Amino acid sequence: MMGAIYFTFYAGVAFYAVAAIVAAAYLRRQEDRLLKAAYGIALAGAVLILVTFALRITAWERLPLTNVTDSLNLFVLLSTIVMVIVAKQERMGSLLSFYLPPVALIALLNATVAHIYLRDEPRELQGLFLTVHVGLAFLAYALFFVASVTSVAYVFQANRLKHRQTLGLFQKLPSLEQLDRILFRLIKIGYPLFAITLILGFIWAYVESELLGPNWWMAPKIIMALLMATFYSAAFHGRRLGRLRGPKLAYFVFIGFGVLLVAHLILGLSQLNNYNFWGMGE
Amino acid sequence: MSVVVVGLNHRTGPVELRERLHFPPEAARNALQRLRKQLDGVGAVILSTCNRVELYASYATEPLELCAELRKFLSEWHGIPETEFRDHLYEYTEDEAVGHLFRVACSLDSMVVGENQVLGQVHDAYLLAQAEQSTDKIISALFQKAFSVSKSVRTHTAISEGKVSIGSVAVDLAVSIFMNLEGKTVMIVGSGKMGELTLKTLVSKGAGNLLMVNRSVEKAQELADMHGGEAIALDVMEDHLHRADIVVASTGAPGYILRPDHFHHALKQRAQQPMFVIDIAVPRNVDPAVNDLDNVYVYDVDDLQQVAEQNKEARRQEIDRCIEIVDEGVAQFMHWVHTLVAEPTIVEMSQELNTIRERELAKTLSSMPDLTDKQREEIEYMSKRIVNTILQRPMSQLKREMGHHDPHTVLHLVKRLFGLKETP
8 A cells, every 4th residue: 555655646746846847848938738738747646646645544544634745745736726726717827837836846845855754644633623624724725825826926027017027937927917816816715714724723722722731822833823824814904905915915925825834844844843842731 | 833922022122112013902803813814824922011012923934934024014014114123123933932921921021020910911912812713733832831831930939929019018018917908097198199199009908998187178178078088187187096097198298297106195095906107208207216116017118118129129039940930831842842843754754654564564465365364464463563663662762852952953864764755
């Protein structure tokens, strides 16, 4: 079983890497066949990652959401789904060529740095409550991730227009209006979802406070999650009230995702993500 | 069979001469009919636009003779002595003529390289010739190939990308800010000619609501009535600025009439939605510091010109790649033409060898009267196979060599080898 898991995982990541290269080639050459190829290869990669996920469930008989590799696999899968939906809704396939390289980068990071966790048995998720909490959290992260890539595209497009650079790699970017619409739509869904996730998480932590220790709310992961929620709350409400728009909104969304990266990737890889970080618990 | 083009364009002839040699569509129709009468069986297309007058023809004669016939025809049709336009004409034959048409169809020979209009004009000229039944096999294939080469050039290069006129650059930039211009509000400040032209371009792309601002309310009303917008006096412009998605400034005011504080206020009122400001006035009407504000994008006339020049330069940089595609198309087409030219000789070779075969077969069979019908059939079948096997290699080699050496020399040599009659 482990052989099959390794094979599908690395093959899936390799597909994503190739899809990203083809997508980058599309940005340069603007040939539709390249975009179609990138899309097809990425979908093949997503199917392989999905198979990896399914094999992990079969092998351990529980949802594999509790280590870095599995979490990132779920994140890559959900991000792929979100970016495909956005590209289809906007009728703009070329958006995939901007979204695919960062998704592939996360997949590659998973294969090169975090793959060590692939052999680990996932810790059991305690009940439906926690499973929903973790699942929703990753869906919100995927939405924020695609939003943050969109925000980078927005900043590039705005700078290009401000500085009269009409040629070059980014001339095929969507209009500012379209990017702003995508950005707001993503945080409009992502922020409430993340808020629900946090509430569910707090309820679970409160119930399980004996297991997590009395200072669970001071754990770096929790502080980072609150910080991220603050950023996205400001972005969501600022945009909704018409106070925050354009490059400033883009920076907010991007920094918010930076906090997410720090919270999960760095803390996860450096083993600082336990709930008893300050050593004041049991 | 010769393929030639005789003509003049914006580089070789002045507009006065191009006007005199121009063929309006109806005249082109009649001219093609007359040309067919003068040169029986000629394949011809007349391409006449504001920048060029060209006659493409294929005919069973020497290329230079065909060029002379076309010059004479031009002179007689327009009643202009040849001496008046001879020096302005270019004449290309065979692969050079083919290459010229491909470059024209790909818009590499146009005044504005990469423009799309010329392909439609070439297409119309070909359809007209087809309707007049003045196209032959070679001319038809030539123009079909020109269309496919043009499609390939436009697909695989960026020769048609980026706008090169100020008005279309402004529209392109507006589309980079707003997804499309439908329903967008345009405020025109002043009544300059350039402003009006830009307004027309924006309206043609869907911009709907117009706010006409002028120092005099009467003049503003006059403009609003003319273009179907709302009149606003200059002194209350600030109160309406937030309504505008696009602002076009073209007044004769000596200083800045739109400053950062105006836009700061407008942006607040419009919830920071982006604004595109086109300042085509000289001296400028909009303080350049406005461009430092988030969500406002200011372009003055020099900026627009600079973008147009950048796009022109980008198109120029694509020319080498386009020429490669054109050259490949020319080589493919000329190979096809040479194969076509070799066909009669191939038929003759086959006929000659089959005549020998039939003669020798008859002799052999007459000396063997005891053979059964089945045996006779087998011997005849064998003789055919021998001839076909002998012919196979020279035929394919001939087609290949036609593309690499002078076709006339190759055909002459083959005819001598096989003892075929030389055609004059």
